Amino acid sequence: MQTAIETQVKKVILAPMEGVADALMRQLLTSLNQYDFCVTEFVRVVDSLVPKHVFRKICPEIATNCYTESGTKLRMQLLGQEPNWMAENAVRALALGSHGIDVNFGCPAKTVNKSKGGAILLNEPEKIYQILSSIRNAIGAEYTLSAKIRLGFNDASKLDEIVSAIESAKVNQLTIHARTKQDGYRPPAYWHFIGEIANKYTLEIFANGEIWSLQDAKTCIKQSQTANLMLGRGALALPNLANVIKFNQVPMPWTELAALLKRYSALELQGDKSFYFSSRLKQWLRYLRLQYPQAQALFDAIKLLKNKTEILQQIDVFTHQ
DSSP: OOOOOOOSSSSEEEOOTTTTSOOOHHHHHHHHSSOOOEEEEEEEEESSSHHHHHHHHHHHGGGGBBBBBTOOOOOEEEEEEHHHHHHHHHHHHHHTTTTSEEEEEEOOHHHHHTTOOGGGGGHHHHHHHHHHHHHHHHHHHTEEEEEESOOOOSSSSSSHHHHHHHHHTTSSSSEEESSTTTTTTTOOOOOHHHHHHHOOSSSSSEESOOOOOOHHHHHHHHTTTTTTESSSHHHHHHHHHHHHHHHHHOOOOOOHHHHHHHHHHHHHHHHHHHHGGHHHHHHHHHHHTTTTTHHHHHHHHTTTTOHHHOOOOOHHHHHHH
C-alpha cells in the first residue's frame, strides 16, 4: 500500500461524468489508481420509484456489492427535485448495495435544468435542504450522504447560503465544482470561492474543476483550503492522475497508455455497448490528446473510420511508436 504525500492530499475521488465515466471506464481507472471511492452517473428520479433494472444499468457493479473489480467503493448518485421520491429512491439504492448516497445539484445540461433538476436548484437553497433532509430522514444517520454542487447558477452570491442549507440537512460530504452553471466547463476554475467558505462548515468538502496535473492539485488545495479532491476530465486525459497526485507517481508514458487503449478496446467490444465502440474511443482520445501528442495522431488516423478491425489496426500501429 502506497502512502499519500504528506501535507498534500487526503482523499481523491472519481467524478460522475455523465456519458463518460461508465462501468468500463470506472473499471479501468480504478485499476490504475487508489481512488477513495467513485460516484456513478446519475439515476434520474421524477415522480416514482425507479425500477431496479435502471439502477443496475447505471451501476452494473451492484452484482459485486457496489465495488469495482479492483475493490473501489461505488456510491450511487440521484438527480431529481421531488423530496419524497428522492428519499424513496435513496432507500432503494442502499438496499441494492450503494455505499452511501450522492445527490446531483450541479448538472448544467439544459434538458435537466428545464425539468427542475441539477444546477437549476442552486437558485433554491431551501429546496435543496428539503431534498437532502428528506433523504437523511429516510436513510438514517448511519449512511454517508453527499452532494455535488457548483458555485451557483449565475454567480457565487448564494454559495454560503447553499452550503449552510446542505450542512443543516446533516450531509456528510460536499463536492464543489468551482464554476457556476453559466461558466459551463470554460477555464478557469475559481477555487478561491471554495476557500472562502471551507473553514466555516464542519462537513467534509471536496474541490473539483480544472485539475489536470500535480501542480494543479497543489494550487487547488492551497486556494480551496481543502485537501480532498474530485477528478473529472483530468483523469481521462491522464489515466493515472489520481496516483500522480496522491503518491507523486510518474505520469503514464505513451507505451503504457497504448497498451491500455488496446485493453479498453477489447473490453468495449465484449460489452453490450460494443456498437458504440468507435464513438466512445474517439471521445476518450479527445481528452487524451490534451496530454499525449500521439493520441492526437491516433485520433486523426481513425476519426473517419467506423470499421472496428481498421481501428484496431491503427491502434496497433501507434502502440509501437
